[in-house]
Every structure is written in C-alpha cells, then in structure tokens.
Amino acid sequence: MKKDIKVVIMGLGYIGLPTAALIASKKICVHGVDVEENVIETINQGKIHIIEPDLDGLVNNVVGNGFLIADTTPINADVFLIAVPTPLNDNFEPDISYVESAIKRIIPYLRKGNLVIIESTCPIGTTSKMSEIIFSNMPELRNNINIAYCPERVLPGQVIYELTHNDRIIGGLDEKSAKVAMSFYNIFVKGDLHTTNAKTAEMCKLVENAYRDVNIAFVNELSIIADKAHINIWELIDLASKHPRVDIMQPGCGVGGHCIAVDPWFLISDFKDDSKIIKTAREININKTEWVLAKIVEKLSKFDKTRVVVACMGLAYKPDIDDLRESSALKICRKLISEDYNVLTVEPNIDALDGFELVDYEEALERADVIIFLVKHREFRNYTLVPDKVVLDFCGVVK
Numbered sequence: 001m002k003k004d005i006k007v008v009i010m011g012l013g014y015i016g017l018p019t020a021a022l023i024a025s026k027k028i029c030v031h032g033v034d035v036e037e038n039v040i041e042t043i044n045q046g047k048i049h050i051i052e053p054d055l056d057g058l059v060n061n062v063v064g065n066g067f068l069i070a071d072t073t074p075i076n077a078d079v080f081l082i083a084v085p086t087p088l089n090d091n092f093e094p095d096i097s098y099v100e101s102a103i104k105r106i107i108p109y110l111r112k113g114n115l116v117i118i119e120s121t122c123p124i125g126t127t128s129k130m131s132e133i134i135f136s137n138m139p140e141l142r143n144n145i146n147i148a149y150c151p152e153r154v155l156p157g158q159v160i161y162e163l164t165h166n167d168r169i170i171g172g173l174d175e176k177s178a179k180v181a182m183s184f185y186n187i188f189v190k191g192d193l194h195t196t197n198a199k200t201a202e203m204c205k206l207v208e209n210a211y212r213d214v215n216i217a218f219v220n221e222l223s224i225i226a227d228k229a230h231i232n233i234w235e236l237i238d239l240a241s242k243h244p245r246v247d248i249m250q251p252g253c254g255v256g257g258h259c260i261a262v263d264p265w266f267l268i269s270d271f272k273d274d275s276k277i278i279k280t281a282r283e284i285n286i287n288k289t290e291w292v293l294a295k296i297v298e299k300l301s302k303f304d305k306t307r308v309v310v311a312c313m314g315l316a317y318k319p320d321i322d323d324l325r326e327s328s329a330l331k332i333c334r335k336l337i338s339e340d341y342n343v344l345t346v347e348p349n350i351d352a353l354d355g356f357e358l359v360d361y362e363e364a365l366e367r368a369d370v371i372i373f374l375v376k377h378r379e380f381r382n383y384t385l386v387p388d389k390v391v392l393d394f395c396g397v398v399k
C-alpha cells in the first residue's frame, strides 16, 4: 500500500488514539474522529485524555508535525478504521450500536478502492452485517471496496509496544480484502500478520479473552477450595506449576476491566446452549468478588465496627495500572465504605477519588488494624507480616 494514503480512524479511545498516533508517526495523514468535543480539543493541543505510557509524547509529536488531526466528522480517505466501544447491555448482550453508527457516518465518504477495517471487539458476523449496511446505501461499492476485521490485542500499559510488535489476525470479507488490509498493517506492524476470513478473526478475539477468563476461573475456584482445605493457595500454585506442562494463573478478588470480563458474554449470547464452561467461568469469577467480600465481613465481625480501622490495598482492576473500570477491588472497597466501616484506601496509581480516603502505603500500614490486599501492585509486593496487624491477602503479596 502506498505511503501517501489518508487514514480516518473512528473512535479515539484506548485503542483508536494509540493506533492513530502510531500510524501518523509513519508520516501518514491520519484524521481521527470522536464524538467527544473535549477529546478532540485535548488531542489537537497535542495532549491525551487517557493514561498510557509513551502515548503523550507520540501524540504531541504527530499533532505538532500535522500528521494527526482530530475532528468530529470524517473526510474522504483511502482507509477507514473503526475502533469504537462495543459494551454489554443490561442483559449481558453485546451492543454494536456504536460500530453501526460509525459505519453509517463514514458511508458518505466512501469511494471505490477504499479499505474499511473494524477493530472493535464484535460478535461473529458483525463485519458482514456492516458490509450490508454499506452496500444497501451505496450498491455501487459492492465488489469495489475492501472490508476486513482485525482485532487488537494490546495490554493496557504497554499499548504502543504491543501495537507494533504483536502478531495481528486479519480477517477479510474476501481474499482481496485480507491482502489489502495486510498491506496496510505492514506499514506499522512488525509482528507477523496472519490472514483468515472475517468471521474467524472475530471469533479469534473472543476466544483469546474467553480462554483467559476460563483459566482465571479455574484458579479462583481453586483458591476457594484451598481456603476450605486450609492449604496456602500461593504455595499450591507454585508447586503444581513446577510440572513442565502446568501453568496455573493467579487468583484475585475477581476479574475486572473492559475485556476479559466482557468478551466471553459475546460468545455466551450467541451460543447459549453450547457455552457451558465459558458461562460457568464468568459466574465463578463474578462470585469470587462476593466470596472475598464475605470473608472480609466475617473477619471484621470480630472487631468493634466503630473503632476498627480497615486498609484496602489497591483499587485498580489489575496490578500496576490506574484503570478502575469494572474493578472488583473498587466494588469491594465501595461496599465496605457503604457499610460504614472506617476505610483507608491505598491506590498508588491515582491521586484522588471522590468518596475514598486515599492515603499512602506507610500511613495505612501504621494506622490500620486490618490490612486487606486486593490488588498486587508492585508497591505492596514482599509485604512481611507484623504481629499486631490482621492481614487478609487475596492477591499473593504476603511473603
């Protein structure tokens, strides 16, 4: 694919903005589109509205040299990339309305020879559905544009590195679309590019995260069994994983974030009668948060509620990030506060949070009677027990 192309990216969030900045860093003109005026304003000042290491410098650079512009509307371009959210509705069913709206917004700007790529996590068949929306509005584009699905698989906190180095799965609606999409990703991806059909690529993304959710559910269930058996779960995992073909994950206070806790529902929703393990895993991981809360309340019942000081260590949805979205630790801490416990909170990755008394680690260790480790932030690792404190460790920090 030529390098003097123009790229439109619909959605400038956790995936769209880093992707836009990375492509623009290859001296390609990128026109980013978002529905939030403040996002557009922030980006056009060369700043960012999300927390992601190295992203601020990259955005500042590409906006400064004019290769990235943010706007509310698309323009005519060669490539249109959709990176908008696909949340769950109240019935745990996927909501693809943002994808549909983004597709409808680019239709007036589509021309023969264009490439349309969907990166948002979608139920299988979405790419085909979106193509029919395009062709019903512009029949002359049928067989005249390339449409592909390419899931992202970046880890929050190392997005720029992973966007560049991870392998990518490229699912074309037809073989030509896959080839053209591959030539586009070749511009900025150093990882291997693997082509397939759109439906397999859609399913691949869901399978990656469902696989992880099922394996986390296994160890969360194991942690409850070990607790009943009075066995140290951390020692048990360590020893069992010495087996050359056993690699057990880490139990926690639940599965948070907007991916692992969400994507399996896309499969459950479409394959209700066949996704038994996947659904049970979701239930186990949701239940783990309730189990942790019950253990805490049971322990605190031995104290005078009006006097006991409780420290919740960690609020983020996983270690060493500041993202609180769908965080199990946040749910637990919020519940304890709502039950009128005197709660101190330590979250090294954020400065303030309404409704929480955020203190630093040392102060919490000093003031608290009961210390509850919920997230394995690097600041908490190798905590050593002291005699006059009650410690509940749900994430394996106590040595």
Ligand code: SAJ
Binding pocket: 152, 153, 154, 155, 156, 208, 209, 212, 216, 249, 250, 251, 252, 253, 254, 255, 256, 257, 258, 259, 260, 317, 318, 319
């Ligand atoms: N967790 C555990 N035990 C573990 C690992 C994770 O309890 O052993 C918990 C974490 O604490 C967190 C949740 O699971 O609450 C999810 O954490 P994660 O690191 O597994 O997932 P994400 O959401 O940060 O990123 C995942 C990644 N997918 C896979 O690893 C298969 C990432 O590659 C995807 O790009 C991302 O989802 C996504 O965007 O889908």
